[in-house]
Amino acid sequence: MEDVSGSYDRAKEVKEFDETKAGVKGLMDSGGTKVPKFLVHPPEKLSSSSTPTITDFQVPLIDLDGLDEDLRRVQIVEEIHKASETWGFFQMVNHGVPNRVMDNLLQAIGEFHEQPKEMKMKWYSRDSKQRVRYYCNGDLLVAKTANWRDSIAFDFQDGPLDPEALPSVCRQAVQEYTQHVINLRDVLSSLLSEALGISSDYLAGIECMKSETLVCHYYPVCPEPDLTIGTTNHSDPSSLTILLQDNIGGLQVLHQGHWVDLPPRHGALVANIGDLMQLITNDKFKSVEHRVLAGRIGPRISAACFLYPSATHRFKPYGPIKEFLSSDDLPIYRETHLGEYLAYYKSKGLDGNSALGHFKLT
DSSP: OOOOSSOOOHHHHHHHHHHHTOHHHHHHHTTOOSOOGGGOOOGGGSTTSSSOEESSOOOOEEEOTTTTSHHHHHHHHHHHHHHHHHTSEEEEESOSOOHHHHHHHHHHHHHHHTSOHHHHGGGBOOOTTOSEEEESOTTTTTOSSOOSOEEEEEEOTTSOOOGGGSOTTTHHHHHHHHHHHHHHHHHHHHHHHHHTTSOTTHHHHHTTTOEEEEEEEEEOOOSOTTTOOSEEEEOOSSSEEEEEEOSSOOEEEEETTEEEEOOOOTTOEEEEEOHHHHHHTTTSSOOOOEEEOOOSSOOEEEEEEEEEOOGGGTTSOBOOOGGGOOSSSOOSBOOBOHHHHHHHHHHHOSOSSOGGGGGBOO
16 A cells, blocks of 8 residues: 555555554554554644653542442532543442453453454454444544554443343343443443432433443554554543553543543543433533554553433433523533434544534624
């Protein structure tokens, strides 16, 4: 895919790459030592950009131990409120998902992506309606520049998946992990409701965190990490995202105009507020930009569980919660539904701009 003619045809290069069905890992497996042009980002989008990285800030760490004790619960709710309001991110320990289950999932993700290409190709698809699909860059065909990562996604929004529909190499690990995450989802739904100052079953009642999509990312070692990025800066379209990451690092959160490292911690999970949560809370909770750097150490493996409205609520209009509105607090966003929001989000790709702006009333 080297440009020898002096004229560069990005569409042709992307098409040829996509047709290999081998992802960026395939570039490395074939002996690649250079990052292809369609993966090269402009300098201002990379770690050397004018937005500095800073180490003085720390993403909040919240211990969920003692959740059933009244005084301890009040403290945890306050910590979640503060983190969701100021950071949009927090790490969690003692969250109820066993270390064994998390470690097994990370290992299984690695085993899937490290199979021979021929073993993975049958799962490769750009059809977002496929409930299990392997792909490289969901926005590959619309983004100006691609990211250095491959993914396999499991869509549980329409209910449980037939075990036989899952790749055998990661079947058991995915099933076990998602069951534990469902339990954690229900806990966080109550805690976030209380943090908003409304009844503990409010978010459960409107079913804005009822279904899950698990997306498992694989970031191969990169030969030129200064030229590309693992994941472009973006916010998530979900109501909430629960992230499991391995020990490699590279995740950064934008806070007060600075990129802040979110270092891995064994046994911890990361939670971040998504766009839909910011919309329904009328900006009380913040959906914050984050990114993943490419690196020479790795591979880096992560699993993001995106929590969305239930399948039966896919076309239900969601707008700012009426309890938060007054003559002094007018709605910032118009009502939208999940189908409309995701369609717009996917159409623009991970371009570094929040999709929320499209839904603002003024």
